[in-house]
Amino acid sequence: MTEQCSHSNIASCTLPSSEQVARLIDQATELCDKRNLRFTRLRRQVLELVCKADQPVGAYHLLDELRESGRSAAPPTVYRALDFLLEQGLVHRLATNNTYLACAHPQQPHAAIFLVCSQCGHTQEVHTGGVIDQLRRQAEQFDFAIEHASVELTGLCSRCRQ
């Protein structure tokens, strides 16, 4: 991700080039090391597949790719790896279309907003501190403690609007 990503007030994150995939893997390795967790071959492989995809991918698509790579794999194989990556904040799950995508900023935990194009599927991770903070304040007015915010905006991306 993080092509032109400024991580200032508002940041948008486009898709990863191959060197950036390597960097994300490096970051994940470091991060797991720091947390004393095992970044196994399977977990690395699944993260690579998610990173390399140019769009959010479904679990069974990842399963196919694992199998094509010669590995013996069944649904739990991929779901367990995804669960691990989700817990560590290395990937996000989009509830509106049951897909997974690599997190652009695994270092600092953050709540993100996703712009999902309903036509081409292109998905952008956007960071706008303001919105999430406002949501948190609103929730607090109802004495509600947010554990996870799922904010997914479906619509037409700039390319598909033309």
Next chain:
Amino acid sequence: MTEQCSHSNIASCTLPSSEQVARLIDQATELCDKRNLRFTRLRRQVLELVCKADQPVGAYHLLDELRESGRSAAPPTVYRALDFLLEQGLVHRLATNNTYLACAHPQQPHAAIFLVCSQCGHTQEVHTGGVIDQLRRQAEQFDFAIEHASVELTGLCSRCRQ
């Protein structure tokens, strides 16, 4: 829904009493009439079931209830009715847990935010013009035209926090 609902700047909507269910059905009848759509027995029955539930319900739960009521029903029966009700803005779908709940304000189309308790499942529809407007503005900065906003906040409700 709409127990203590002010529909002012911020409005919260609690669960419906039985008279309120009747009112929602009346509103739906009117609305479909106005739009020249058929509010059939099946559609009415499904909306009633969704309204009466004290929490968002799954499609297969509705299916069971339809069958218990004596009606012959299969998955498409309930999904088709739900699709109709969704299109008309009479129910909402929660993507994070694949459930459906009655819309508190079918009259005026609106984007809502949902507070979903991860412990008891209680779900609150909250209307805060501000947040949705802000989301729309943010999206516009990326030349993105929102068609649908799914904003689902998972966490602990006030009762479960204690």
Next chain:
DNA sequence: AAAATAATGTTATATTATAACATAACAAAC
């Protein structure tokens, strides 16, 4: 090395949703 823990393999199955085609109900036109 043995024991304990964590990860993966494997089989089966649960849960959610849709495709495809047949029939029935309804509305419009004649």
Next chain:
DNA sequence: GTTTGTTATGTTATAATATAACATTATTTT
């Protein structure tokens, strides 16, 4: 009021997404 077209529903099958449960392997700790 019957024919015709359209919309809704019935019905069967199956797709797509996800998890349970238990066996095996790998890794870490003792």
